[in-house]
Amino acid sequence: MNLLRKILFPFAIIYGLITSIRNFLYDKGVLKSYSFDLPTIVVGNLSVGGTGKTPQIEYLIRLLSDSYKVATLSRGYKRKSEGFILADASSNAEILGDEPFQYYQKFKNIFVAVDANRKNGIEQLLLQKQKPEVILLDDAYQHRKVKAGFYILLTTYGELYSDDFMLPTGNLRESRSGAKRANIVIVTKCSVDLSLDEKQSIRTNLKLEPNQELYFTGVEYDTFVYSKNKKIVVSEIKGIDTVLLAGIAKPKPFFNYLKEENTVCLTFPDHHHFAPKDILEIKNLSLNKIIITTEKDYVRLKESIPEDKLFYLPIKSKFLGESEAFKKTILNYVGTSSRNS
Numbered sequence: 001m002n003l004l005r006k007i008l009f010p011f012a013i014i015y016g017l018i019t020s021i022r023n024f025l026y027d028k029g030v031l032k033s034y035s036f037d038l039p040t041i042v043v044g045n046l047s048v049g050g051t052g053k054t055p056q057i058e059y060l061i062r063l064l065s066d067s068y069k070v071a072t073l074s075r076g077y078k079r080k081s082e083g084f085i086l087a088d089a090s091s092n093a094e095i096l097g098d099e100p101f102q103y104y105q106k107f108k109n110i111f112v113a114v115d116a117n118r119k120n121g122i123e124q125l126l127l128q129k130q131k132p133e134v135i136l137l138d139d140a141y142q143h144r145k146v147k148a149g150f151y152i153l154l155t156t157y158g159e160l161y162s163d164d165f166m167l168p169t170g171n172l173r174e175s176r177s178g179a180k181r182a183n184i185v186i187v188t189k190c191s192v193d194l195s196l197d198e199k200q201s202i203r204t205n206l207k208l209e210p211n212q213e214l215y216f217t218g219v220e221y222d223t224f225v226y227s228k229n230k231k232i233v234v235s236e237i238k239g240i241d242t243v244l245l246a247g248i249a250k251p252k253p254f255f256n257y258l259k260e261e262n263t264v265c266l267t268f269p270d271h272h273h274f275a276p277k278d279i280l281e282i283k284n285l286s287l288n289k290i291i292i293t294t295e296k297d298y299v300r301l302k303e304s305i306p307e308d309k310l311f312y313l314p315i316k317s318k319f320l321g322e323s324e325a326f327k328k329t330i331l332n333y334v335g336t337s338s339r340n341s
Contacts, residue, residue, distance in 0.1 A: 005169045012169035019142075019166075019174040026144040033147035034119050036126070039068075039134045039337040040148040041330070044141025046161040046178055047171040049270055050249030051154040052188035054099050054296065055219070055317035057138050061107050063327060064134055064334060069111070071132035073121045074100045074139065076114030078271045084124045087112040093300045098271060099138065101299045118146045134334055141181075142173055150333050153182035155206075156250075157190040157216075162205050179206070184213045184329065189253070192218050194320055215326050220318035221257050225292050225311040228302070232290075232311065234258070241289040245282065247272035247297045254294055258313065264289070272300075279304045 025031040041060065045051040057072060064070050076085070076097035087096055087104040096104065096114050104112040111132050115121030118140050125132050137148055155161045161179060164170045179185065187202055194216060203214055224231040232240070238260055246254050247268035255265050264285055268278070282291065282305065291310050293301060298312035319326060 008168040012166040015168070016166040016172075016175050020177075023144065023174065023178065031144070033144055035147040035149070036122055036135075038126075038132070039150070039334045040122070040137060040146070041134070041150045041152065041333075042137045042140045042143075042148040043152045043154065044137075044139050045154045046141070046174055046176065047155070047159070047164055048167070048173060048249075051156050052217070052219070052317060053139055053154060054102070055315055056152065056154060056186065056188070056217075057099075057103070057136055058106070059317045060136055060330065061103070061110060063330060065107060065110055068133040068334065068338070069130065070107075070109075070134050070136065071111035071113060071125050072100065072103050072136045072138055073113050073115065073118060073125065075116045075118075076100055077139075078273065079114060081114075084113065084115040084117075084121055086124070086128070087114075092303075094273075098296045098300050102295055105299060118143045122146065133338060141178070149337055150184075150330075151182045152184045152186060153179055154186050154188050157187050157194075157202075160187070160202065160205060162207065180209055182212060183333075184215065184326070186215045186217055188217050188219075188317070190216045190218045190320055192318075192320065194218075213325075213329060215322055216320040217317045218320055219253060220316045222314040222316075225258075225313050227309075227311045228307040230308070230311075234313075237292070243282070243286045243289050243291045245291055245293040245297060245301075247274075247300075248294055251294075254313070258292060268297075272297075274300060274304065 026033055043053050043056050061070055079097040080094045085095060091101060091104060093101040100112050100114050111125060113121055113125055118137060122135060161172060161176055164172050166172045185206060185208060199216060208214055223234055225234060237258060243264045243266060244255055244258055245266045247270060249270040251267055286309060291305060293312050295312045295314050301310060
C-alpha cells in the first residue's frame with residue numbers, strides 16, 4: 001500500500017460508512033428495490049476493475065443462449081452516448097462501450113443493451129417485440145435499485161476481497177459484508193495447478209455463508225490470434241516482429257503469454273479512448289510489425305488500424321473442476337424462474 005493511500009485512510013472510513021448506510025437502507029426497504037418476473041443474473045465484484053467479468057458473462061451467454069433468448073445489460077462504461085440503447089447494425093464501441101460492443105459482435109442471437117439506469121434498461125428490454133427470457137446484468141453488483149434473482153460475485157486470486165479495504169486506501173467499492181448477497185463466489189485468474197489445500201485456505205479466508213457456492217476459474221487463452229480475415233497460430237508469433245498493446249486494468253498476464261525478447265509492449269489505461277495522437281504513436285511503433293491486442297481493445301482500434309496489421313487474442317473463463325455443478329446451479333435457477341414467470 002503506497003503512502004498516499006495510507007494518508008487517505010480517513011476518507012476510506014467515511015466512504016465505507018456511506019456505502020454501508022446505503023446498503024442498510026436497501027436491505028430494510030427504506031430505499032426501494034425493483035424485481036422483475038424473469039431470470040436476472042448479476043455478474044459483478046466488490047473491487048474496482050480487472051476481475052474477469054467479461055469472460056464470465058460470455059461463459060453464461062454460451063451456456064444459456066441455445067435454450068433461451070438472452071439479453072446483456074451494461075451501463076456502457078465510457079461510452080459517448082446516454083440513456084437506453086439497444087445494439088444494432090449502426091452501433092460501435094463509442095456508442096455502446098467496448099465490452100457491450102464485443103458481446104454484440106461475437107453473439108448474434110442475443111440482445112445487447114446499455115443503460116446506466118438498470119431498472120429502466122430492463123423495462124425497455126421487456127417492451128421489445130421479442131422479449132428476452134434471461135437478462136445478464138454486467139457489473140451491477142452495487143446497483144441496488146434492481147433486485148436480481150441471482151448474484152455471481154467475482155474476486156481475483158491473490159487479491160481477494162477478504163484481504164482488501166475500502167477505496168481510496170484499498171480497492172473495494174463497498175465493504176466486505178456485501179459479499180453476503182452473492183449466491184455464487186468465483187475466484188478468478190487462478191493458476192491451472194491450484195492445489196486443494198490452497199482452495200481450502202481461500203474458502204476459509206472468504207468466510208462464506210453456508211448457502212453460498214464457491215468456484216475457481218483460470219484464464220484460457222486461444223491458440224490463435226485473429227485479424228478481420230486471417231488467423232495466426234500463437235506458437236508462430238515467435239518469428240514475427242510484434243507490438244503488444246493493452247488498455248485493460250491488469251495487462252501483465254496478456255503480455256506474459258505473448259511476449260518475446262524483442263517484443264514492444266504498449267500499455268494504456270483501462271477502457272482508453274484512442275485519440276489521433278495515440279493512433280499515430282501506435283502506427284509509428286508498429287512499422288513492419290503486426291499489432292496484437294486484447295479483444296476489448298480490438299473493437300476500439302479496428303477502424304483506425306489497417307486490418308492486415310491488427311490482431312487480437314481471445315480469452316475464455318475456464319473452471320478448475322466442478323464446471324458441471326456450476327452449470328447445474330445456473331440452469332436450475334433459470335429453468336425454475338422461467339417456469340414460475
